[in-house]
Amino acid sequence: EKIAVLVSGGGTNLQALIDAQNSGIIHSGEITLVISNNQNAYALTRAENAGIKALYISKKELKTQEAFETAMIEALEENGIDLIVLAGFMSILSERFTARYDHRILNIHPSLIPSFCGTGYYGLRVHEAALEKGVKVTGATVHFVNEIPDGGEIIAQKAVEVKDGDTPELLQRRVMEQAEWIILPESVEKVSASLIQ
Ligand code: GRF
Secondary structure, three states: OEEEEEEOOOOHHHHHHHHHHHHOOOOOOEEEEEEEOOOOOHHHHHHHHOOOEEEEOOHHHHOOHHHHHHHHHHHHHHOOOOEEEEOOOOOOOOHHHHHHOOOOEEEEEOOOOOOOOOOOOOOHHHHHHHHHHOOOEEEEEEEEOOOOOOOOOEEEEEEEEOOOOOOHHHHHHHHHHHHHHHHHHHHHHHHHHHHHO
């Protein structure tokens, strides 16, 4: 299976996928393309360092969401992509896009869905909300992507303890290290293997 990873930022989840591919955890698919909607995303550097084709597709230049998604679809088709992974990808995808890749787009969300998810809950905001609520346990979720933000079927979850005195940054780091970077590679391998059958 050919896998594309869509990114917008630092790319630590992409790095976890690359490392999992190198260690053999991911062996039923191959990451062959990285697409970023942010020209300065360090994730693009990570892809280049790993020898993976990396594209920047600019929503600014393409003006509309429609044109942006069409450009991404063209790149995905040209590269024969079977499975798409959203890894810190900060852009909503339309129903046109998600329906085209039904049950072939995975997303990592840094909370235990259905808590702290949906529009408005992304990045650090998710952890700020968890701390404001005073939850003792949070975590991460991998789910299929459909037209509802964070709405598709859940594939995997992993819980992480909230510690006294946690700041949003400390909590985000723990959720990434102890949950995101573990369940995303595992889920990518599981779905890739199931697509082959
Ligand atoms: C992570 O917290 C991830 O859960 C969220 O975006 C943040 C940065 O991800 N989706 P990455 O380092 O760019 O993979």
